[in-house]
Amino acid sequence: MTSVPDPSQKHQRREHGLMLALVSPALLVILALIVLPVGWLAWQSIYHDGFTLENYRRVFTEDIYWRSFALTFEISLVVTGIALLLGYPVAYLANSVPKGWSILILSLVVLPFWTSVLVRAYAWLALLQRTGVINQLLRYLEVTSEPLALVHNTFGTVVATVHILLPFMVLPLYATMQKIPSDLMQAGASLGASPSLTFVRVFLPLSLPGVLAGCTMVFVLCLGFYITPELLGGGRTVMVSMLVSRNVELYNQFGAASAVAVVLLLSVLAIFFVVSRFISLDRILGQK
Amino acid sequence: MTRLSPARIALYVISALVLIYLILPVLIIAPISFSSARFLTFPPPSFSLRWYQQYFSNAAWMQATRVTLTVALLTVLIATPLGVSAAYAISQSKLRIMRLIHMMLLLPLVVPIIITAVGIFFLYAKIGLVATLPGLVLANVMLGLPYVIISVLAGLQSFDPAQEMVARSLGMNRLRSFFAVTLPQIKSSVVAGGIFAFISAMDETIVALFISGGQYQPLTKRMFTALRDEIDPTIAAISTLMTAASFVLVLLASARQKKGG
Numbered sequence: 001m002t003s004v005p006d007p008s009q010k011h012q013r014r015e016h017g018l019m020l021a022l023v024s025p026a027l028l029v030i031l032a033l034i035v036l037p038v039g040w041l042a043w044q045s046i047y048h049d050g051f052t053l054e055n056y057r058r059v060f061t062e063d064i065y066w067r068s069f070a071l072t073f074e075i076s077l078v079v080t081g082i083a084l085l086l087g088y089p090v091a092y093l094a095n096s097v098p099k100g101w102s103i104l105i106l107s108l109v110v111l112p113f114w115t116s117v118l119v120r121a122y123a124w125l126a127l128l129q130r131t132g133v134i135n136q137l138l139r140y141l142e143v144t145s146e147p148l149a150l151v152h153n154t155f156g157t158v159v160a161t162v163h164i165l166l167p168f169m170v171l172p173l174y175a176t177m178q179k180i181p182s183d184l185m186q187a188g189a190s191l192g193a194s195p196s197l198t199f200v201r202v203f204l205p206l207s208l209p210g211v212l213a214g215c216t217m218v219f220v221l222c223l224g225f226y227i228t229p230e231l232l233g234g235g236r237t238v239m240v241s242m243l244v245s246r247n248v249e250l251y252n253q254f255g256a257a258s259a260v261a262v263v264l265l266l267s268v269l270a271i272f273f274v275v276s277r278f279i280s281l282d283r284i285l286g287q288k
Numbered sequence: 289m290t291r292l293s294p295a296r297i298a299l300y301v302i303s304a305l306v307l308i309y310l311i312l313p314v315l316i317i318a319p320i321s322f323s324s325a326r327f328l329t330f331p332p333p334s335f336s337l338r339w340y341q342q343y344f345s346n347a348a349w350m351q352a353t354r355v356t357l358t359v360a361l362l363t364v365l366i367a368t369p370l371g372v373s374a375a376y377a378i379s380q381s382k383l384r385i386m387r388l389i390h391m392m393l394l395l396p397l398v399v400p401i402i403i404t405a406v407g408i409f410f411l412y413a414k415i416g417l418v419a420t421l422p423g424l425v426l427a428n429v430m431l432g433l434p435y436v437i438i439s440v441l442a443g444l445q446s447f448d449p450a451q452e453m454v455a456r457s458l459g460m461n462r463l464r465s466f467f468a469v470t471l472p473q474i475k476s477s478v479v480a481g482g483i484f485a486f487i488s489a490m491d492e493t494i495v496a497l498f499i500s501g502g503q504y505q506p507l508t509k510r511m512f513t514a515l516r517d518e519i520d521p522t523i524a525a526i527s528t529l530m531t532a533a534s535f536v537l538v539l540l541a542s543a544r545q546k547k548g549g
Contacts, residue, residue, distance in 0.1 A: 016383055020383070022373040022376060023374045023381075033408060034395050037404070037408050037410060038407045040410055041407045086302075087306075090303045093303040105303070109310060112310050112314045115530075116527070117493065119314075119317065120313055122527055123313035126316060133316065223400065224400025224401060226401070227512070241402040244403070245497075245498075248409065254410070264403060268400060281391075
């Protein structure tokens with residue numbers, strides 16, 4: 001009954017040790033290259049020759065910071081809304097057609113996903129600029145006489161950003177819709193409901209977890225967008241990420257850059273935390 | 289299902305337009321890259337390979353291409369074994385802390401990349417890794433790990449660990465049973481994970497903008513700088529090649545994944 005070492009317990013301890021040893025190299029890389037640097041950022045934002053909240057005071061009171069945060073949230077909201085409006089029908093169609101067609105539709109959705117963001121920024125510049133494809137086409141068709149300003153402004157940023165983030169909306173939507181049993185729709189129909197009523201009362205509510213997952217992913221990714229607004233925004237659409245990089249590269253304001261980065265990160269984590277109370281994080285992240 | 293109500297027709301039309309919006313920008317670059325015009329003109333006046341020649345004969349672009357390929361290859365060689373061993377441990381271990389570790393390993397997907405980039409820049413500045421090849425590779429290993437882990441975990445889900453137990457009860461040691469029994473069955477998802485890590489390293493831009501420099505600048509960094517100044521069709525040629533490479537790799541990866549495992 002006393003302390004004779006239990007062989008199975010010893011075995012289990014060895015097993016635990018082995019598993020931790022196997023996971024530790026990857027964990028070490030993550031700790032060294034993301035946890036430590038981001039922790040350092042946070043430290044730098046409150047410590048400079050002594051403890052200070054000056055950086056945060058600036059972020060929360062100075063006009064340029066406020067405006068940038070407000071603009072970033074505004075753009076993210078607009079982009080998320082548009083992505084939902086465009087993505088829902090596509091996911092719905094992919095879910096309601098025979099398998100071969102749905103594979104084709106999903107492949108078309110995922111195809112641009114695997115194209116470099118930089119390449120797509122270039123493509124949108126080629127399409128939207130003053131001498132770009134669309135403006136030339138419009139003039140050729142004599143719809144317009146003057147080239148339209150489609151890029152180097154917020155419009156161009158939004159068009160290209162939605163393009164990049166749309167797959168993150170469609171995939172979770174499709175995954176959720178696929179799990180909705182089609183019997184339910186048939187039941188609705190057999191009880192005399194019109195297709196549109198069954199859609200609104202049965203299908204739509206059941207697809208809401210997918211809507212939430214897709215919107216979260218698109219919104220959060222958009223908050224941190226850098227390349228697209230930098231190349232297509234024309235310098236006037238200063239999103240938070242550009243604020244971070246300018247403070248580092250142009251002004252050498254490391255403390256301010258860190259404070260902005262921390263506020264951005266906390267916003268993202270807060271969103272994930274709130275959403276994770278409703279749906280599991282795996283469901284949001286599993287799509288990437 | 290196939291009854292064509294007005295709502296159904298609207299659904300088809302809207303979806304078709306959205307799909308065109310998704311695909312068109314990806315396809316538009318290739319014709320531009322084969323155009324002879326110095327500036328963007330549509331339709332292209334005539335066919336030419338001059339932008340490809342421009343790219344292949346430019347020492348700076350070639351150096352950047354070598355850096356990109358070297359970094360991507362080294363990233364795969366390091367990230368794949370690390371990711372496989374981590375995924376194996378996560379799927380096998382019953383330790384409660386493993387869930388937390390799993391979440392931490394997916395952090396690169398959660399933290400906005402601009403924050404990661406600036407953080408790594410500060411770290412590298414302290415330890416002298418800015419503008420070095422090891423610095424670039426290390427950062428890309430970190431960013432590629434989640435892709436390997438997600439892919440291999442998916443593969444391990446359909447694998448029955450009892451098989452490995454059988455091999456071990458027949459006298460194989462742990463390592464041998466892993467290589468003889470487990471690995472062959474999850475090989476496809478390991479290869480797929482490696483390919484995703486390669487693409488991720490090839491396309492990575494933002495971290496490279498901050499930490500690369502001198503002779504160790506990948507293609508994406510040079511492209512970004514070039515795009516800020518002017519729209520040179522040489523970039524269309526590079527973009528077309530990069531896109532083609534990505535697609536071939538993705539096709540390989542998904543063919544692998546479909547084979548099971």
